[in-house]
Amino acid sequence: MQNRRTFIKQSVLSGAMLTAIGTPLSLLADNTKSTLTILHTNDVHSHIEPFADDDKKYPGLGGAAQRAAIIHEIRKNKEHVLLLDAGDIFQGTPYFNFFNGDIEIDLMNKMGYDAATIGNHDFDGGIDGLAKQISRANFPFVNCNYDFTSTPVHGKVHKHIIIKKGKLKIGITGCGVELDGLVPDKLYTSTKYLDPISCVQEQVDILKHNEKCHLIICLSHLGYQYQSTKISDIILAQQTNHIDVIIGGHTHTFLDAPVSQKNKDGKTVYINQVGWAGIQIGQLDYLFEKKFSKKLSNTQTVIVDKKTRGK
Amino acid sequence: MLKNYSKYIAFWMLAIVVFTACKTYVPIQEKFSLNKINKTIIADSATLAYYLPYKDSLDKIMKIPLAELAEDLSKKMPESTLGNMMADILKLKTAAYTHQTIDVAILNYGGIRTPSLSKGTLMVEHAYLLMPFDNYLVEQILTGQQLSDYCDSLAIKGGWPVAGIAFVIKNKKASDIRVNGIPIDLKKNYSVATNDYLANGGDGMTFLKTIPQIQTGKLYRDAIIEYWKEQTKAGKKIQSNLENRIRYAE
Numbered sequence: 001m002q003n004r005r006t007f008i009k010q011s012v013l014s015g016a017m018l019t020a021i022g023t024p025l026s027l028l029a030d031n032t033k034s035t036l037t038i039l040h041t042n043d044v045h046s047h048i049e050p051f052a053d054d055d056k057k058y059p060g061l062g063g064a065a066q067r068a069a070i071i072h073e074i075r076k077n078k079e080h081v082l083l084l085d086a087g088d089i090f091q092g093t094p095y096f097n098f099f100n101g102d103i104e105i106d107l108m109n110k111m112g113y114d115a116a117t118i119g120n121h122d123f124d125g126g127i128d129g130l131a132k133q134i135s136r137a138n139f140p141f142v143n144c145n146y147d148f149t150s151t152p153v154h155g156k157v158h159k160h161i162i163i164k165k166g167k168l169k170i171g172i173t174g175c176g177v178e179l180d181g182l183v184p185d186k187l188y189t190s191t192k193y194l195d196p197i198s199c200v201q202e203q204v205d206i207l208k209h210n211e212k213c214h215l216i217i218c219l220s221h222l223g224y225q226y227q228s229t230k231i232s233d234i235i236l237a238q239q240t241n242h243i244d245v246i247i248g249g250h251t252h253t254f255l256d257a258p259v260s261q262k263n264k265d266g267k268t269v270y271i272n273q274v275g276w277a278g279i280q281i282g283q284l285d286y287l288f289e290k291k292f293s294k295k296l297s298n299t300q301t302v303i304v305d306k307k308t309r310g311k
Numbered sequence: 312m313l314k315n316y317s318k319y320i321a322f323w324m325l326a327i328v329v330f331t332a333c334k335t336y337v338p339i340q341e342k343f344s345l346n347k348i349n350k351t352i353i354a355d356s357a358t359l360a361y362y363l364p365y366k367d368s369l370d371k372i373m374k375i376p377l378a379e380l381a382e383d384l385s386k387k388m389p390e391s392t393l394g395n396m397m398a399d400i401l402k403l404k405t406a407a408y409t410h411q412t413i414d415v416a417i418l419n420y421g422g423i424r425t426p427s428l429s430k431g432t433l434m435v436e437h438a439y440l441l442m443p444f445d446n447y448l449v450e451q452i453l454t455g456q457q458l459s460d461y462c463d464s465l466a467i468k469g470g471w472p473v474a475g476i477a478f479v480i481k482n483k484k485a486s487d488i489r490v491n492g493i494p495i496d497l498k499k500n501y502s503v504a505t506n507d508y509l510a511n512g513g514d515g516m517t518f519l520k521t522i523p524q525i526q527t528g529k530l531y532r533d534a535i536i537e538y539w540k541e542q543t544k545a546g547k548k549i550q551s552n553l554e555n556r557i558r559y560a561e
Contacts (some may be wrong), residue, residue, distance in 0.1 A: 034336060039346075045424075046443075048362055050350065056383055056427040061347070062360065065354035070346050072355060092424055094369050094439045102364055110358065124444070167338055181515045184508060191456065214336040223319070255344050280347045287340040292333055 017084055031290075034168055036215065037078040038284040039071060041085050042249030043276035044094030045121065046104055051277070062279040064107045071111050078285075080165035083112060086249035087119025087221035089175065090133075092277070100125050101133045105152060107137040117174030117219035118143050123187045127151050142174035142219055145199035147192035153247060160203040162211055168288060171207030174219040175200050175236070196222060196231055197239050198255060204242040214288060218243050223250040224273050237269040239259035245284065248273040257286070327450045373436035378539035381548040385427040389470020389480060389557040396413060396551035397423055397535075398474035399443065404534035405504035408527035413450065414490055415458065416474040416504040417465070419514040422446070423472065433549060434538055442532040446506040446546055450525040455497035457518070462488050464516065470557040481560040 050063030075081050085108070090096050094285055097105045108116070118141055122130055131152035134141050144159040160173040174198040179188045207213045218236065225232045233248040239265045248271055258270040272281040328405040384393040402416035425440040453461065462478050462485035465471045470480060478488040505519070512520035542549055 049366065050348075052429075053350075054429045054431065056385065056429050060350040063354065065356075065358035066348045066350075066352040068355035068358040069352050070348065073344075092440070092443050093326060094373055094436065095365065097439060097443060097445075098369060098372075099316060099365060106361065107358065181512060181517055184511055184513060192362075212335070215338060256345075272343070274345065278348065280345055283346055284345045285342040285344070286338045287342075288336040289339045290334045291337045291339070292335075292410065 008309075014250045030165075034166055034288045035079045035171070035286065036078070036165060036168055036286040037074060038217070038245070038247075038282075038286070039074060039079045039081060039083045039257070039280045040247045040272070040284075041067075041278055042221075042247070042273055043088040043119065043252055044085070044104070044278040045088055046090055046096040046101075047093055047277040047279075048095050048107065049093075050102055051279070058277065058279055062277050064111075064278065067281065068107070068111050069280055074283070075112075080168065082114050082163065082165065082170065084172070084217070084219060084247055085113055085116040086219050086247045086273070087117045088121045088249055089116065089119065090274075091121040100129055102136070102175060105133050105136045109136075113137075115137045115140050115142050115161060115172050115174075115219065115251075117141065117221055118146065118176050120158070120177055120179060120183050120219040123179070123183050123191075126187050127153060127189045127191065131156060141174055142172055144173050145175045145195055145196045146179075148216045149192075150190050153191070159199075160207055161215065162207070168215065169211065169213045171204070171211055171213030172219075173200055173203040173207065173216075173217045174217060176221045177223060178231075196236060197219075199303045200236060200243070201240045204240060208242040214246050215286065217243050218246045220246050221249045224248050224252070224253040224255070224271065233271045233273075234261060236310070237263060237271055239264060240290065241265045243266065243269050246271040247282070252276040312553050316423070319449075336480060346549050368453075373434060373439065375435045376432045377435060377438075377536060378433045378543045379548045380430045380433050381550040382426055383427060384551055386420075386423050388468075390553055390555070391472070392551040392553060393421070393423060393426075393428060394418075394420070394472030395474070395554065395556065398447070398472040398556075399551070400535055400538045401448065401504050401506070402474040403533070404538060405450055408448060408490070408529050408534075409450050409525055411450065411502060411525075413475070413499040413504045414428075415476045416459065417476075417509070417514075418470045418472050418506055419509055420468065421514060422506060422508065434490060435536060438532050438535040438539070442535060444508065446508050446531045448527040448529050448531055448534055449507050449510045450527070451503050451505060451510055451519065451522045452500050452525075453522065454504050455499045455501065455523070456493050457483065457489055458490075458503065459495055459497060461516075465557070473556050477492060477556045479558055479560050 025295050048064045050059040051061050052062050066090040090101050134156045141157045143157050148154045162168045178193050207216050220233050223232050225234045233246045245292050253273040255273050258272040261269050263269045272282050274280045386393040398416045402413050406413040464478045466485045467483050476490050480487040509516050510519050510524050
């Protein structure tokens with residue numbers, strides 16, 4: 001108990017010292033400003049328990065209970081929090097083999113995930129297994145480039161969603177990797193993979209022009225980057241517009257900080273991915289200000305703050 | 312005079328309303344941080360309480376010791392100790408299940424799902440971490456030409472775990488291909504052990520799809536468990552070495 005209290009105190013203190021944005025309380029008085037914290041995971045792959053202490057690469061790292069503790073902690077200290085996952089929730093530990101994804105989804109429900117996208121391994125329980133787990137989730141699954149018509153998943157996945165946090169309107173779409181040659185066809189059955197660039201563009205056009213979202217996020221399970229011309233988050237960022245952030249997955253890439261790319265209008269898109277197995281949570285703290293929309297070209301600046309919790 | 316003023320006031324008020332309506336929330340600052348999840352974080356007790364009954368029931372199956380691992384093994388391209396152990400098991404157990412000679416074993420790099428194994432006791436759990444997929448062992452007969460083309464694909468991928476075959480990656484192509492020490496004969500047939508994921512055209516190996524499969528009906532994971540048990544029974548520890556199976560040209 002003593003330890004936990006000390007931990008909370010320390011993180012509150014370090015949080016306050018490191019936050020250039022300022023505390024939510026001071027912002028309440030200022031209705032021209034608002035903050036948003038995006039927390040994100042990817043490729044957790046059924047890692048419920050922390051890695052073993054004698055693990056060569058990740059000794060003692062990760063764990064759903066530790067992840068939940070951090071999420072609770074951040075929620076207490078931030079104005080608006082969005083918790084997102086970029087897919088491959090399933091497959092990798094016996095929890096999935098024996099309980100078919102129930103534990104992973106139950107835990108995500110308890111942690112209060114706001115949205116997730118579908119990774120290639122999320123088909124590993126078969127198309128019926130995926131449909132069942134999506135139905136068990138308290139949060140929406142977002143994907144716009146898989147055509148699930150004539151599969152049991154049909155009607156269960158959203159092409160885009162809009163989440164309102166205070167005065168902020170956040171648009172989220174999602175996309176997934178080519179399934180043919182990657183996922184056994186008996187698992188994905190008649191699911192059709194469609195071009196992510198045009199599908200995502202169609203959704204973000206709606207989110208930008210019709211819905212007038214203040215921030216547009218794409219949850220992507222395309223993979224960060226390839227040596228070949230295979231479509232990746234880098235290519236997605238460059239060949240579309242209106243996306244502010246791509247939360248990526250699939251390639252298990254450990255990025256130290258978000259990577260910026262210019263979209264087809266020359267505006268900045270940030271791409272982030274936080275490795276795999278739930279050993280870290282990415283955090284993006286946004287400060288929004290009410291401004292004239294014409295002047296907003298490239299005003300944001302990224303401050304990188306590599307913080308290790310619990311130290 | 313007063314009337315004039317009220318006109319001005321009305322104008323400015325309208326202007327303010329219009330300008331305010333044009334205003335929207337825009338991100339002006341973004342701060343990034345990484346929350347590393349380590350042992351110093353006090354676990355959330357409700358989460359622990361939720362999954363502990365499942366953990367207990369799994370532990371009864373998973374924490375069964377099977378063998379002793381002599382040295383740490385890890386996964387790497389173009390060749391690794393962990394990859395060699397996995398390919399050796401694939402070759403040996405497929406031969407045992409089919410009662411046939413297997414020349415070569417090939418598995419996809421991404422099919423090994425844990426990057427390393429630490430020396431010490433190997434348990435059922437480790438077999439699940441290595442191979443969580445319900446992949447089956449299968450045998451396919453490839454011509455020397457097909458096998459050579461396959462090696463070229465592996466060269467482009469950067470080198471996958473193999474057994475019974477060796478080659479050098481030169482300019483993203485396989486050269487000096489040897490099957491069990493003998494240069495490959497493009498006209499000869501070779502028996503190749505693999506998993507059904509690859510045999511069904513997985514990981515981009517679509518050409519394997521058309522080649523008939525000899526089924527073993529045995530899961531790769533069970534083959535690993537059996538192999539480890541057999542080694543223990545024979546009084547041996549598990550070990551694996553680098554043998555220059557696949558290497559880059561100097």
